Amino acid sequence: MLEIKNLHARIADDGTEILRGIDLVVPRGEVHAIMGPNGSGKSTLAYVLAGRDDYEITEGDILWNGESIIEMEPDERAAKGVFLAFQYPMEIPGVATMTFLRAALNSVRKKRELKELTTPEFLKLVRAKAAELGVSDEMLKRPLNVGFSGGEKKRMEILQMAVLEPTLCVLDETDSGLDIDAIRIVSEGTTKLRGPDRAMLVITHYQRLLNYIVPDKVHVLAKGRIQKTGGKELALELEKSGYADFTGKAA
Amino acid sequence: MNVTTLRTKAESQIREQFDAASASLPGTGWVSALRARAMDTFAAEGLPSRRVEEWKYTDLRDRLREVPAPAAASPGSVTVADIDAALGPVGAIDAERIVLVDGVYRADLSKVTAEATVIELMSLAAMLTKAPAWLEGKFASDGGPVVSLNTAFMSDGVMLKVRKGQDPGRPVLLVHARTSAEPSAIAVRNVISVEVGGKLTLVEAHVALDGAARGALANVVTDVTLADGAACDHIKCLVDTTSSTHLATWNTKLGKDASYSGFQLTASPALARNDINIMFAGEGSKLDLSGVFLARGSEHIDTTLVVDHAVPHCESRELFKGVLADRAHGIFQGKIIVRPDAQKTDGKQMSQALMLSPDAQFSSKPELEIYADDVVCGHGATCTEIDADLLFYCRSRGIPSDxxxxxxxxxxxxxxxxxxxxEDVREAIGTLAIGWLRDE
Structure with a gap:
């Protein structure tokens, strides 16, 4: 279970407060959506969960399975099962996608006290998951994300998620910049990972992604706080009414 | 009026060494005269100091305090296994092999299986001894102080020719091995030519064998001439942790529709100066130069290029990358000249340094001299630390910081x-470079 308690966070450089007391609980087995207008703190929340040091937590706590993670390094969090699918995945020229995936998988397996996979085991695993996501062998050989289209990059994020088998998946605007076919592929890949041991937090600006990844709960984030929580129908309401009701409210 | 040149200790040593050695260096007649002229040309200016623009960041006069004696003839106890051990991954490349030990061509350690109708190979020393008249024209008289020194002292090297329309099919590995247990100086000259439509992949590897002395000095000049339609990939690698000084000069001339790809890996010499001089002499030719320089401690690596677009419709690309740790100093000077006639020139240059320490230093000096009006030329230089966003991305996937x-x-x-x-060469060079990086 993910428990976010009265979380306050600010930009380390200039002290601008972005998160102003977030309270949120996502039990294992559930998918929750976070929706909100631009500048509401959605991406900051995603980064803070993954441990980016550009942000300082000034108050509150984040517990994953009862254990506080806010003092942990990003790679330790990954080993504990936290995974962030980036809104803008990074390009790493000169590092083959396979090499990167292998380094990541072996790192988390080592910390999870599992043995490293042999080369054939690893190739078999990646190829099977890649096929499901329409990621070609050619893409796997290329440097990570270099020259990939927006859709290919997002599929690569989901492939990484599938390979690393995290238990807490945070998807930051995975639908941004994608056409409807790409959204479908990415959503199917994500939906396959739904399971009783896994919690998911799907961050999005638009309702359309939630047609494919149907959430158990929807939270509205604005001005650094959760303003409203409801069922999946809340997403449809927001689609009609927009975020004006929330952005007008005092924080 | 008499002009007295103030000599440094090193300059005096060079003159004394030349006087002592000149009688025993290969060649007589015009060769001796050529050597003597080159020595005089060098002596007139001496070692270049920072006051010479091209040597602004590498003050050789200041840095070269003493010059070790020319290498004595090697005792001959070197084996193929010794060479392989020093070459590491490069030794595993399937290649024709030519070996020079302490500046002397060694037929016993070389193995060239290509037919003489494909490749012609001669020892430079043997050619200097024969001294045919046509050979004299191969030695430029205005190559600068390092080349002059090389001409004065050159002990050997190879003359390698790929014949018209021929392709040896696999790379030619030219090994410069150093064994001398005493600090010594070598001067090697290689003369490479690829005739019309020929193809060559040449890998120059500079290695110190186990037990070789620290503080050696190597001066290696490689002249490459590509005839019309010829193609050459020229790769040089130096991974040397014996505190050596490495002075290397490539002089490459491209004919019409020729293509030349040069790559240099330079890791951990005490001091390296890589001069690369490219002359486009025929239209429609392509140049792709790249390199990696890796330095730590107080190591100093200088790469200085001059790309001369003397004719129209040629393309040049340069990409050099340095990783600098501790107090290391990396230098990149890249001059692109576009002559008045050289319309439709397309030139791009980039140098980038990754700084692993706040005390490391990177000096970059791009120079564009453009006299034609219908050209596309650009250059860039960056100096960065490891990208924090990329680092976070990797770590978010569970990859530890180191x-x-x-x-x-x-x-x-x-x-x-x-x-x-x-591919074989790329993998071997990549392995060498990664080996250096992981030694951090």
Missing amino acids: VARAMLTESFIGEAVEKIEN
Whole structure:
């Protein structure tokens, strides 16, 4: 279970407060959506969960399975099962996608006290998951994300998620910049990972992604706080009414 | 009026060494005269100091306090296994092999299986001894102080020719091995030519064998001439941790519709100066130069290019990447000249340094001299630390900080290494570079 308690966070450089007391609980087995207008703190929340040091937590706590993670390094969090699918995945020229995936998988397996996979085991695993996501062998050989289209990059994020088998998946605007076919592929890949041991937090600006990844709960984030929580129908309401009701409210 | 040149200790040593050695260096007649002229040309200016613009960042007069004696003839106890051990991954490349030990061509350690109708190979010393008249024209008289010194002292080297329309099919590995247990100086001259439509992949490896003395000095000049339609991939690698000084000069001339891809890996000499001089002499030719320089401690690596677009419709690309740790100093000087006639020239240059320490230093001096009006030329230089966003991305995937840093450093140089076309060579060079990085 993910428990976010009265979380306050600010930009380390200039002290601008972005998160102003977030309270949120996502039990294992559930998918929750976070929706909100631009500048509401959605991406900051995603980064803070993954441990980016550009942000300082000034108050509150984040517990994953009862254990506080806010003092942990990003790679330790990954080993504990936290995974962030980036809104803008990074390009790493000169590092083959396979090499990167292998380094990541072996790192988390080592910390999870599992043995490293042999080369054939690893190739078999990646190829099977890649096929499901329409990621070609050619893409796997290329440097990570270099020259990939927006859709290919997002599929690569989901492939990484599938390979690393995290238990807490945070998807930051995975639908941004994608056409409807790409959204479908990415959503199917994500939906396959739904399971009783896994919690998911799907961050999005638009309702359309939630047609494919149907959430158990929807939270509205604005001005650094959760303003409203409801069922999946809340997403449809927001689609009609927009975020004006929330952005007008005092924080 | 008498002009007295103030000599440094090193300059005096060079003159004394020349006087002592000149009688025993290969060649008589015009060869001796050529050597004596080159010595005089050198002596007139002496070692270049920072007051000479091209040597602004590498003050050789100041840095070269003493010059070791020319290498004595090697005792001959070197084996193929010794060479392989020093070459590491480069030794595993399937290649024709030519070996020079302490500046002397060694037929016993070389193995060239290509037919004489494909490749012609001669020892330079043997040619200097024969001294045919046509050979004299191969030695430029205005190559600068380092080339003059090389001409004065050159002990040997190879003359390698790929015949018209021929392709040896596999790379030619030219090994410069150093064994001398005493600090010594070598001067080697290689003369490479690829005739019309010929193809060559040449890998120059500079290695110190186990037990070789520290503080050696190597001066290696490689002249490459590509005839019309010829193609040459020229790769040089130096991984030397014996505190040596490495002075290397490439002089390459491209004919019409020729293509030349040069790559240099330079890791950990005490001091290296890589001069690369490219002359476009025929239209429609392509140049792709790249390199990686890796330095730590107080190591100093200078790469200085002059690309001369003397004719129209040629394309040049340069990409050099450096990784600098501790107090190391990396230098990149890249001059592109576009002559008045050289319309439709397309030139792009980039130099990038990754700084692993706040005390490391990178000096970059791009120079464009453009006299034609219908050209596309650009240059850029960057000096960065490891990208924090990329580091976070890797770590968010569970990759620990030190592994992620190593991976990103490898990624940084990978872009240049990927320019090497031959897969075996690319992998061997990549392995050498990564080996250096992981030694951090």
